[in-house]
Amino acid sequence: YLNPRMSDKKMNGISKINGTEGKAPFLIGVSGGTASGKSTVCKRIMEKLGQVDMDQAQRQVICISQDSFYRELTPTEISKAEKGQFNFDHPDAFNETLLLETLQDILAGKIVQIPTYDYRHHSLNKDEFLTIYPADVVLFEGILVFYFPEIRKLFHMKLFVDTDSDTRLARRVPRDINERGRDLEQVLNQYMNFVKPAFEEFCFPTKKFADVIIPRGADNTVAIDLIVQHIREILLNKGRKSEERTLVLPSPAFVRTP
Template identity: 40%
Template sequence: MLVIGIAGGTGSGKSTVARSIIDELGTKNVTLICQDNYYADRSELSMDERAKINYDHPNAFENELLLKHLGELRKGREIQVPIYDFTQHARSSETLHILGTPIIVIEGIHVLTDEHLRKALDIKVFVDTDPDVRILRRIMRDTNERGRSLESVVDQYITTVKPMHDAFIEPSKKYADIIIPEGGENEIGIRLLTTLTESYMDTLLTDLN
């Protein structure tokens, strides 16, 4: 099994890069796990209390569960991935049933900031995109998909998103094996990554034969 971690700031294009691997090799060979689904469950708190949590800090994630699930996949076992409801700032009662595949892609802002998670990755990728582009993408996503107001998105960006990016996410770039500037717009960088995964698949098939 090959495990690829794709990190980068909010709106950098991580999901686009991850999907490019899936498009190239297919869902039978690639499983995508989003770190966002592993936000710690705070359902015991009130909605007002949950809304005040700093969701851009590394401690907002339950990486221990993510690592446990990754270990289960390496053993050929199935897992139940949590589903996070961003409109409620809490986990849904439903889960996502996932089977192991030859390639696992883990995508999220803090994939490279956690030392234990880094050690579990075979290829570490950082998607590096201009801050102006990232904030515009976040505004579009949060207002259209997560029911947020423009004022709340801008306020969160200023108070937590940018400070946490500067403190944790940007410095984690030094751990990357591959840096892809401009995310989904960088066709050459994406092609390099997909070529690596294709090479792994070819080697795997050769060994099986």
């Protein structure tokens, strides 16, 4: 039995791996409006499963953000973005094809590399990739992860983080100013012109596709505990299955029927 993570290390971390059937992860989509607490919900889930203080390659549960799949902007679009006049909340802002192909590769148990996103420059970090190793559970979070039908149907479980819009705005303003290098006027203009209308048109309607709706986001420890419990059962079953695969069966004469 070849541990896929080991085989990847031997292959220098970039190549896709073969022979990983059965390693298809349980794919969980986590959506919700901007600053609803999607990343914090994912972080809590990973903490409760003891996955945080662990080497990336050894994790059984990993988290990916849809922001890694923003498409590259043209110079004109970048100058619009710098004035808060580009719509980052519209489905067209994303590279849907790359998103779909990457999730399909992940579901096929392949090692993939995804870019990281730079909010200050509105661009993908070309030299900073995250290597995603095969895991048992993959959390995929973003404002529009349930919007594209072909992508939506890939999820085994869909969560929607449902936080009041005033709470979300109150979180988003200081975050954009302190962490994303924006000024107040730009943040509020972008919010009123693009973020809020796009949430109502594209994100909120996808709530109906969710299996579980989490009111109040990461504060909702009861909901998070229930989800964690469910993931634990999945991990346990996956563990059992892989033990079955590696079991060397005795010759038929020794097999006892129950």
